[in-house]
Amino acid sequence: MSMSTIWHGVLPAITTPFDADLAIDHAFVAQHVRWLIDNGCNGIIPCGSLGEGATLSFDEKVALIRTCVEAAAGRVPVIPGIAALSTDEAVRLARASADAGCGGLMVLPPYVYSSDWREMKAHVAAVMSATTLPCMLYNNPPAYKTDFSAAQVAELAAEHGNLQAVKESSGDSRRVTALVALLGARVRVGVGLDDMVCEGVAAGAEFWVAGTVNALPRESVIQFELAKAGRWDEAQALYRWHLPLLRLDTVVKFVQLIKLIQQEAGMGNERVRPPRLELVGAERDEALAVIRKALREKPVV
Template sequence: MWKGVISAITTPFNADLTIDHGALADHCRWLAEHGVVGIVPVGSLGESSTLSHAEKRQVLETCVGAVGERVPVLPRISALGTPEAIAMAKHARAVGCRGLMVTPPYDHGNDWREIRAHVSAVMGATDLPCMLYNHRPPHRVEFRPEHIAELAAEFPHLEALKEPVIDASRIGAIRDLLGPRLEIVVCVEDTIVEAVRAGASGWIACLVNAFPAESVALYRYAQERRERETSELYSWFAPLLRMDTLPKFVQLIKLTQERVGRGTSRVRPPRLPLEGDELREALATIENALATRPRLAV
């Protein structure tokens, strides 16, 4: 379940900024048809911070209803309070999600005793396979290798670790402690080939929302060490992949979806649509990519 391209998904909105559940279901089906091995709703890309608890529940229900058993729905479980996170984890299981991405509370400091209590409470409330999100550095929370080993020993259904940056020495330290016990999944876009070569087994991707065939192909070429195909596709894809590294990654990825006919660029406040030079530069990048879109090798 943790090997291959897993899509973090955007949340589509109607003109009045309510959730467009029809578009959401269609998008999940489209991604499944193009080879993703999992779907992660209500994450940062899904504008989770602007969704109410009830809306998050509805998103999970729509995603599961759309893809059924075809691919697992693996929601991010994150809340400011532990009880709310536990409630979301239980709801995810009840509606048919097949795994969880467990995240520490974003506004909390890096106190291991408290963070451990939070993620342990969430994982202890479910028997679903879990992936721990080591959400450093932007949120000041880091699971050190010994922390990860401690949690892995207590929770056999902790199956994967999501890393936000490539750090070969860190991956090596985790492997030294745990061997192959956990899958290493990365969420890097513009260094994904390097991450695969460093030992990552999965990729939680974002530009896959607009270019699923290219994302799946790039991951496969890198895994199979097909150097020429990897280099050519990576060179074309890189300007798009770098969008995910920018502060306005949500607006940029939604704009890209809009330009390829797979959604709209609507975002919820406090985010605002791109304008001026930001919009012109983004459109130039997207249109150049579309004009030079490569034919994928088998």
């Protein structure tokens, strides 16, 4: 089977910008998407967890996806996160994404209801069968309380020709190794945590679904490319600088923190939709100290 070329490089999971009324700021979405692509990103992933997908209505998601497709203008694929409370809604969102001109789908396990393999498999199978778009399965056991083993991914891949990639966010680089060993010729593996990019690439990951890239695309792309080229001394030097920020992607308030980095970097604002609230007090001060130190010490790349 010929491998799709969309699963490579840095694929930003984009934040969803809100105006003062907490409506989606579509003009900023378009500007942000173009800026990320100009800085070397290889795809755009709206409607993910970092994009506050759980607080967006179905119609808002479709409108956001259409804005991203228009802004990307065919330069890179738009690969929306397909997450919903019901399988029916996930299938409808997948079809709407195909109609909007998306290049692929990031398929999430069932939201909120986390059960056994039979039910997980039926849900993601329905989504993958809904269109002919290439699909990336998203495995994030800490967040979604479901875990796709390498053997289960192999079972899905045998039944769904359009399952072409896995975003591995368990936090265990051995899972990347296991997926590459079992499926490397059939399914591309990507690292889904910001503070595991070098480890993930060393284990065989071909792409990075990234978060802090929303504020630092050039540094993120160079970080990934150095690791991919095996230039480990240079990659590690950049990684050491980047790590305090990358770690902000893997905590409960990662959305607030990454939006705060964007605001400090001059590309976005910190507004979030409830139940999330903007950071305040000592928590905000501590985050700003980390962010400002990193931005002051940003290497010239």
